Amino acid sequence: MKNILVSGGTGFIGKHITQLLQSTYKIFILTRKDNKPPQTNVSYIEWLTPHSTPEKELPKIDAVINLAGESINGRWTDDKKQAILNSRLKATESLLDLVKKLPEPPSVWVNASAIGYYGTSETEVFTENTENHGIDFLAEVVKAWETKAKGAETLGSRTIFTRFGLVLGKDGGVLPQLSLPYRFFAGGTVGSGEQWVSWVHIEDLAKLIKETIENEQYSGPVNVTAPNPVTMKEFGQVIGDVMHRPHWLPAPSIAFRFLFGEMSMLILKGQQVLPDKALNNGFQFSYPHLKGALHDLLQ
Template sequence: MNIAIAGGTGLIGTALTHHFTSQGHQVFILTRTPQEQKGNVNYIQWLMPGSKPEEKLPPLDALINLAGDSIGSGRWTQQKKERILNSRLSATSAAISLLEQLERKPSVFINASAIGVYGHSFTETFTEDHADDGKGNFLKDVVIYWENEAKKAELLDIRTVFPRLGLVLDQQGGALPKMLLPYRFFAGGNLGTGNQWYSWVHIDDVVRMFEFAIQKQQIHGAMNVTAPHPVKMKEMGQVISSILKRPHWLPVPSLALKIVLGEMSSLLLEGQRVLPEKALRHGYQFTYPTVNKALVQILKKQ
């Protein structure tokens, strides 16, 4: 297959690129700063004046858009929040424009999304069929705008999938290395009450679920990319403690996190219990269904 990836140099994009090229597929990274071709990895300039990726791409089987400013780096100042939203909207708009200009359209457009669309709850369980209650917070509003922009691909008769990503566990980046740091210094413990839900997913299952979405033509619209067994924060912390043989004892009060991180503290203090109902219904089988199995695999490699 020929697969184009926007945002292909980040955590998920790098993992997808490695997976697809190891299977012999050609990957085309859409980037502002192209490099020389490396094996099956090709770099195509886009989002720059005069760049015309539609003239340099071969017929594509899939276009994946992962581009957007990181939500987990830096305080959410007003400028940062604008970058988070506008970077996603502008990249998705550019992806739609590219699709419009391609003479032969790919069969599927996969535009990254997030479980933040469900809002926060200590008690509810969310699936793709959840009816929106209309009550928004910053992340929920971002995802709604983001998905609505991506839905324009459907007007081009292209199957469109929104993988709603949960907390991605990987040793190379994302939230996990930051979560591990206190335990390595014997200072791990609950963040806030510890009762907030973490709907997590191992990076290997993220990659395979994206591939699953490409292959399964029956899948369209939202697809939760989370493991089937979400856990509360305190349970995840206790698993980390057990594997690393470090104590889970020193709580960090909610107020302290709010003072240090501001509004971004909601990523750690609030959560939602999200189930991957659509993937399971279509026959996806998880490599890492439980957080213990996922963290043993990741931490034993370090």
């Protein structure tokens, strides 16, 4: 395996995955902007513009990583929700159409997804063997996205749906926002505190993506979460401990709902998700526990 094609490669998660993979593979990132300078083992290919012909610029592609889609951050108005869904379906369909034009299909297709597939619960534990999916907006988006991406299976590609948990990083994700109140000595439990947070360090996310590409034992859904989820109360307490700040000022649910609307469910509701496939395949998390992850990211 030599060449990897990435859509959505310029975002927070895409940048970290590219940084890890480029030491081993040649990376081709699809982009609407063609003014990005090439890096070592990284080339940018114009895509989804009126005159772009990426199929003529690409060599044989061994793996595809599909991360493209409208950010879920922001108030979920009706227009925003439509953009979140449509962007994922249209980008995936366009990527499938592109791959069909290549001389041969990739051996593996890794599609971004989310643990939002499972819906929310304070009592249930979700693994890749969980058959039922949630009925809220995010669950329906994930279900539709994965259904669209299953088109890669008909091309003969081993297809993987990487269901991301709450991604923690220094330069993106939700950690900067969640840790900000603690910097001003105003941190505390968000909502009830009993909701589960299934999280993952961005470094482990990138490593697991690489693992799913290289290890043929992976297919279907793969939970990309650390093996030790915590409650939101514990999450806040660990932030305070690592930052040497008090954990004392509660953030009531009503305030979050006022600020973020329906999107507040990402923080106020949760699910306990375990990465059974990764563990059963012997994957070693660099940051299996929250305290170690936050020490790395916040200090």
